[in-house]
Amino acid sequence: MTNHYCDIKNSDCILIMGSNAAEHHPIAFKWILRARELNGAKIIHVDPRYTRTSARCDYHVPLRSGTDIAFLGGMIHYIIENNKYFKDYVVNYTNAPFIVGPDFNFQDGLFSGYDPEKRKYNKDTWVLEKDDAGIPKRDMTLSDPRCVFQMLKAHYSRYTLDKVSSITGVSKENLLKVYSEYSATGVPDKAGTECYALGWTHHTVGSQNIRTMAIIQLLLGNMGIAGGGINALRGEPNVQGSTDHCILYGNLPGYLKMHVASLDTLEKYLHKYTPESKDPQSANYYSNYPKFHVSFLKSMFDDKATAENEFGYPWLPKLDDGVAYSLMHLFDKMYEGKVKGLFSVANDPAVSSPNAGKVRKALEKLDWLVGENIFNNETYEFWRGPGVDPKKIKTEVFLLPASATMEKEGSQSNSGRWVQWKYKAAEAPGDAIPVGEMTLKIMDAVKELYAKEGGVHPEPILNLKWDYTDSKGRFDALKVSKQINGYFLQDTVIEDKAKGTTTTFKKGQLVPTFGNLQADGSTSSGNWIMAGSFTADGENKMMKRGKEDPTGLGLFPNWSFAWPVNRRVIYNRASCDIYGKPYNPKRKLLEWVGDKWVGDVPDGPWPPMADKEKGKYPFIMKTDGVGALFGPGMVEGPFPEHYEPLEGPLTKNPMSSQLINPAIEIFKGELDKVANASEKYPYVCTTYSCTEHWCSGALTRWQAWLLEAMPELYIEIGDLLAKEKGIQNGQRVKVSSIRGSVECVAMVTKRFTPFQVEGKTVHQVGLPFNYGWLFPKDGGDSTNLLTPTVGDANTFCPEYKAFMVNVERA
C-alpha cells in the first residue's frame, strides 16, 4: 500500500476493483465503511461476481474477468476528454510534459522494438528526450504532440465507450457512472483511493492492471495524499515483510537487484543499478544504491567481506540475464527431473500452484523434500495422494513441526508497511520449534559438514555470519532484527550539512536511519529499508504502542514502525503544491512551515520544488523525480494495453491483432495444455477465497469452527446457465478444463450474470481455492487442477482469475 489501512477513512471515493474486501479483509472493510460514515464517501465495486462487498457498496458493476485494462483505459480516455485531470499536479508532479523519443511508436497492439521469436521487447526506443545538459525536455503547456500527455491521450482515445463495453461486458451507462464519480476526485480537496487484491494480480496483465490505475491516480492527483493512493490489500500476514526480505529469485533484501551473470564484478553491478540524474532538482534517492548493497553484503559476511574481495560479491549466485526462476519455472524444471531437493516452508504448493496436476507429478521426481509447518498438507503427503502408489515414489520426506505464530517472538509487516512486534505467549507443543530456529539449525549442520569435509564453492557457506541464537542455543529474533536494521562497524562521524551538525556513533551502535549507511564497508544492514526500526541505542520501535494522532488523519506515528523511516504515506510531498502548501487544507498530511516540513515524516527533508536552488521534486525514488505516466520499466510497454487472457472466450482481441500479452512466457511442457475459445470449455472461470478459509486452506481446514462453516468445495453458477445445463442448486457437478477436473457442489446463484461480449453471450463461473484432498476427506480437491501454467509478464503471478472450463452434472 502507498497508504495504510486507517487512512482509507480519509477518502471521498473508494473504488474496490480486484478485491472482495468485505469477505477477505473484513477489518479493512471497516475503514472503507468509515469513510462513508465520516465523509459520505462513494464506494464502488467492480467485479465479475456480486459479493458481500457489492452488497455494502453504493453499487456493483459486473465485468468479465481479465478485462480491467479495457475498463480503466476507458476511464483514462474519459478523464482526459472531459478535462477531469488535476492540471497543477499533472504538470508539476508527473512526466506528462516530458517528450517521448522520436523512434517510439505503437501499432496494432505492439510497441516499437518487439521480437516475436523471443516474445520480448528491445526497449531502446522507449526513452524520454533530454536536453544538452542531460535534463529531460519538458513542454509545460502539454501541447507538443510528442509529449507524454498527448501520447497518452492518443493511446487511450481508442478506448471508446462502445469498444470498452463490448470487451468488458459492462453497460455504457455503468461505465459512465463509475468514470464520472471516480474522476470527480481530480480536484484539490477530494481524495479517491483504489483497493485491489489478487483479483488484479492474478492475470497475465496483472502488473499493468495496477499501473493503469496508477496512471489514473496520477492524473487525478490522488497519489501521496491522505485518503488516496493505490492500496494492495495483501493476502498473507507477512507478505509485505517476506517481499521486503525478498525470498524471491530476482531480488535481494530491500528490493536490491539479484546479481546476474553479465555483471561479473561489484563495480559493474553497482554502476548498472545506480541511476544517474543530471537534474539538480531530482533527489534521485537510488543514487545511494551502493550504500544499501554493500551494507547488505556486510550483514551476510561481516568481517569476511572486505573491499579487496568485493565484499563477497563473487561468492553469491548469479542468474542468467533475462531468465526467470519463479515457482512455475521451478516446477517446470522439477517435472523434467532437473530439481532434486525442495524446501517447502509454511505453504502448500500441491494445492496453491497453478496447474496443480503438473506440480504433483513434478514432486514425484524429487529425491528429497523438507516441509516445515504447523499442520500436515497435500504437498508433504503427495506420495500418497489421489492416484499415487507410494511404493513407486523414491522421495525422502521430512515434515518438521513448527511453532505457531503466538508461540514465538518476532515482527510482522502489514500491507500498510507497519512493522509490528509480536510476543511469545506460550511454548510450542512437543518438539515444535520456530521456522527461524529450523533455518539456523539446518544451516549450522550444513556449515559443519563443509567445515569438516570441504566441498564445492564453500566460501559463502563458511563465511556466512550465523550467530543468531540466545544463550540456550535457541533462535533469537531480536538479534536477527538488529542485524536487519544494521550496525556501525566502526566509530563513525555523520555530518549533516543542511543542519550544520555532526554526530558521532560508536562501533556496535545500531544505524538509526538508512541515510547513515555507507558504501565502504563501515556499516551493515540486512535490509536497508528497515534501518531505523531501532534507535542507535537499541530501542525497538516495532514494539511501540502509542496511540497519539496529532494530525487527526489516523497516522498513529507512535504505533509500531513503518518503513521507510516511519513514513506513513509514501510520496507525501505530492500532497502539497510546489510551495509546500497542502492542496487540501482539511486533510493536512504535510506542510512546509518556515524551513521545515510539519506532519507525516516527509519524503526527504528538502524544501518544496518552487525553491529552485534547494527544492526537490516529490517522487524521490524515481530518477526523474516525478510520477511516471510513461513507464518504460514494464516489459510489455510504457502504456498499458488490453490483451485477452491466455485462455478466453474470444478468437480476436477487439483492440488489436495481438490476442494475448505479447511479452508473456509460454510454457510448452506436455501438461501445459491451453484451450482458447474452445467449444469443449465454453465458460469463463475465476477462483477466489471465502471468509472462513485462508489461501490453500492448509491452516483453516484443520480448524473445526471454520470447517463447519465452509465444509467443502462448490462452484457458483448463474441461474440462467444452470437452467440451460439442467443443473439444480446443491447437485454435484464436474468442472473441467483441458488440464484437469474437480467434482463439487453446484451453488446456483444470481451473483453471476452473463456478459454480452462482442455480440455474444458469455457465462462466467467461479470456485474457491481453499480445498485439498487430504483434509477433510470429502471436501473436494484443489481448484488449481484446472488453472494454466502462465503468469504475468513482469512478475510471473499466475493467471488464476481467468481461464476456460466446462460444467456438467456429475
Next chain:
Amino acid sequence: MDITRRGFLHLSGAVGSGIALSTLGINLKPTRAYADELNKMNRVKAAKQVTTICCYCSVGCGLVCSVDKMTGKIFNIEGDADHPINEGSLCAKGAGFFDLTEANKHRLTKVLYRAPMSDKWEEKDWDWTLKRIARLVKDTRDAGFVKTNAKGEVVNRCETIGHLGSSNVDNEECWLMSVKCRALGLVYIDHQARV
C-alpha cells in the same frame, strides 16, 4: 448449543470459545456456558496478557492471548481493543485464533519422516533429522553445482534445490531464509508473494 457434544474443542478451547463467539455477536444462552463464562472472566483477569498479531490476511490486527500463570498455557485469545486498526474486532478466522494453539489436535508435534518407497510416516528426533537433511543438501549441492553458464560466465549457483516459502512467518525468519538460500547458491527461490 452443546459445545462438548459438537466436539469443537478440548475443554479449555470450549471455555475460550465463549469470548470468541461473543465477539461475533453470537449469544450463548445455556446455563452451563454462562457458568463457564464467569469462570473464564475470572481467569482472564488473573492471567498474563500477551499481545500478538493475526496470521491470516495482511491487515495486521492485534490480538491478546490470556496465559494461565500456573500452567503457562494459552486459554483465551481475543481482539486487542487498544489496537488502532482492528479496535478489538476480528473476522471469523481471527476470532477462531485459539484453534491454532496446541489445543488443536491436528498440530504437528514430532518430526515425521517418510522413507523412500514407504507408505507411512515414522517419528524421528531432531538430531538425526538435521544431520540427514544437511547430508542431502550438501550432496545435492556439490553434485549439481553450476560454476559457469552456457556462455562461460561465472555463475556459482545451485539449480538442483528449490526453496518455497514463506509469507506466513515473521520478518526475522524471512530474512534468515533469504540469506540462507543465497549462501547455498540457490536460484529457484519463491514464495506466496507471487501466488
